[in-house]
Amino acid sequence: MLERQTNWNIMRKYIVKRDGLVCRACGAEVTLKRFQPNTLHIDHIVPIAKGGDMWDETNMQVLCGACNLSKGSKTMEEWEAQKAAAAERDRITAMITQEEQAMPLFEGGPNAL
Numbered sequence: 001m002l003e004r005q006t007n008w009n010i011m012r013k014y015i016v017k018r019d020g021l022v023c024r025a026c027g028a029e030v031t032l033k034r035f036q037p038n039t040l041h042i043d044h045i046v047p048i049a050k051g052g053d054m055w056d057e058t059n060m061q062v063l064c065g066a067c068n069l070s071k072g073s074k075t076m077e078e079w080e081a082q083k084a085a086a087a088e089r090d091r092i093t094a095m096i097t098q099e100e101q102a103m104p105l106f107e108g109g110p111n112a113l
């Protein structure tokens with residue numbers, strides 16, 4: 001366990017040296033301070049849960065905390081699709097007013113069409 005932790009610490013430093021203190025997804029500068037939206041995270045590009053290799057440096061990248069939490073255990077393709085869908089929803093939402101957004105979908109109760 002101690003050896004694995006040491007290996008992880010060394011791997012983490014190598015990935016930071018390679019990628020710099022910059023989120024590879026959003027370009028934000030990352031920080032070593034804990035519990036910030038831009039806290040440094042090391043992401044497994046193909047999640048371990050989806051068969052990605054935990055110790056392969058080509059499967060690792062620096063992300064900010066916000067991006068890593070958003071990505072979760074999704075692949076980059078799944079994450080990009082989710083972000084595109086959210087952007088499309090936001091684009092459509094911006095075209096209707098607050099009043100229109102608050103309108104009920106149907107009149108006359110839940111069973112009415």
Ligand SMILES: [Zn+2]
Nearest residue numbers: 023026064067
């Ligand atoms: Zn980011």
